[in-house]
Amino acid sequence: MERNEQSEIRLEKLQKLREKGIDPFPARPPKVKKVEYQTGSLVQNFERLSVSEQKVTTAGRIIAIRKHGKSAFLHIVDSTGKLQVYLRQDQVGEEDYELLEYMDIGDFIALEGIMFRTRTGEITMDVKAFDFLAKALHPLPEKWHGLKDIELRIRKRYLDLIVNPEVKKIFEIRTNLIGYLRGFLNDRGFQEVDTPILQPLYGGAFATPFTTHHQAMDMELYLRIADELYLKRLIIGGLDRVYEIGKNFRNEGIDRFHNPEFTLVELYQAYADYNDMAELAEELLIHLGTRLFGSQEIEYEGEVIRFSKPFQRFTLHQAIQQYTRLDIRNTKIEGLKEYCINNEIILPEVESYWKIVEKIFDEKVQPYLIQPTFIWDYPLEISPLAKKKEGEDDLVERFELFIAGMEVANAFSELNDPLDQKSRFEKQLRLREMGDADTHQMDHDFILAMEHGMPPTGGMGLGLDRLVMLFANAPSIREVILFPLTRLKE
RNA sequence: GAGGGUGUAGCUCAGGUGGUAGAGCAUCGGCCUUUUAAGCCGGGUGCCGAAGGUUCGAAUCCUUCCACCCUCACCA
Secondary structure, three states, X not given: XXXXXXXXXXXXXXXXXXXXXXXXXXXXXOOOOOOOOOHHHHHHOHHHHHHHOOOEEEEEEEEEEEEOOOEEEEEEEEOXXXXXXXXXXXXXXXXXXXXXXXXXXXXXXXXXXXXXXXXXXXXXXXXXXXXXXXXXXXXXXXOOOOOOOHHHHHHOHHHHHHHOHHHHHHHHHHHHHHHHHHHHHHHOOOEEOOOOOEEOOOOOOOOOOOEXXXXXXXXXXXXXXXXXXXXXXXXXXXXXXXXXXXXXXOOOOOEOOEOOEEEEEEXXXXXXXXXXHHHHHHHHHHHHHHHHHOOOEEEEOOEEEEOOOOOEEEEHHHHHHHHHOOOHHHOOHHHHHHHHHHOOOOOOOOOOHHHHHHHHHHHHOHHHOOOOEEEEEXXXXXXXXXXEOOOOOOEEEEEEEEEOOEEEEEEEEEOOXXXXXXXXXXXXXXXXXXXXXXXXXXXXXXHHHHHOOOOOEEEEEEEHHHHHHHHHOOOOHHHOOOXXXXXXXO
């Protein structure tokens, strides 16, 4: 155990309680017997309970103690809120009142008493009996500055949650958002499914995977980087509308928009295309805003963001033209490179035409897309799973949705031609041979599935953590993930 | 991976140009039966992130390392 002066003192108190025959960690409260109320319902039912002067019981963690000699006020908290309790020597008896000496901030106690209001009007329990439920051996962080150190907040999230109320709020929003998302999709006939996280081949995105090994089967496995290929197999299997809310893992850098494990919502709808996906995205965001806050407007990082149909739309080349005055349709690769050099954009490792376009977009356009904006019609080269756009050889039916400069959704009319899919994968293999590290793997099993017939399908992936960031007004992905990855510390 | 920054008591933070460590809360002792940042009186806090070095003397200067933060790079 980690020890210091304060924990030593608490250990001594614990020892003294044991010497007095009091169990500091009883399975159930010996005097109070049964915990009947959460603090929230004591407050809610206060009028009734105080008028009848009936004895009620509750329990919680001590977060404040104010001693006044032969009486003391404590505040306890549970998941429903905070309650003040008033402990008096003449109510609990001299012997029990002395036990206050062994009570610390952080301890859990059970209480029995009568509800009343203090002189200042605060709802309070006049305690008749109490029990220790669990002794805390370390103090809580300081009461009004709380826990600020970001590293400590993440490593000791339990303290962060106790001490910083806005943190709890963020995770409530996260929970509610997921609930409303499920409701929205279920109402539209989508079936929620689970597909494998451990995969013998990875795919559905460009990213470096985590690798692992199964002992009994002596098999190399990857942690999935996307759910896509399995969900499409389900579409082929006749589950016309499916979705998954799942953890994905990408072995890449960490910053305020990226955590190595993150949550992705992927949904697929047969007999739909990317236009339908865009409409679904619009409706979903409006639905979430309305259910969470009763509003189609949210504030993120000081910007008011409005969700109202239709969201603005640009094709990729329109967007680039608008923000850079560069007409990519009439610019050769040399022209793009020249633009990058003149505008201090570092060229990508693989200097292909569309990779450079993507880079220019990331630098010069994306950060300025504050209001919800669809960017339409992406290059074929970086979209091996999307259907070609009619009449455009190098474009596919794909869009991404940007809000507050963040990519929050990515959707396409799914490629369902197995011959085309096979040649796309082959193209990816050639790119890999040419030195592109993140290319799509060849997946014969997936192609075989598609060869049995796949309906035209619209598919969309939504970054759930980023949605939560938006709706919770959180500046970093670490604020919306309970336990972001950190290094192990001695 | 590169550059910048941070690391001092359980928590939040001070500690110009090197002289051996401070505040508030918490904690400990005392007084106090309606307080709520309770109050009043008194006390102890510490491997100054780690290891080396310079120096009579290092929290402070130098080197290396560790962790974290920010920017960039990487990255559907």
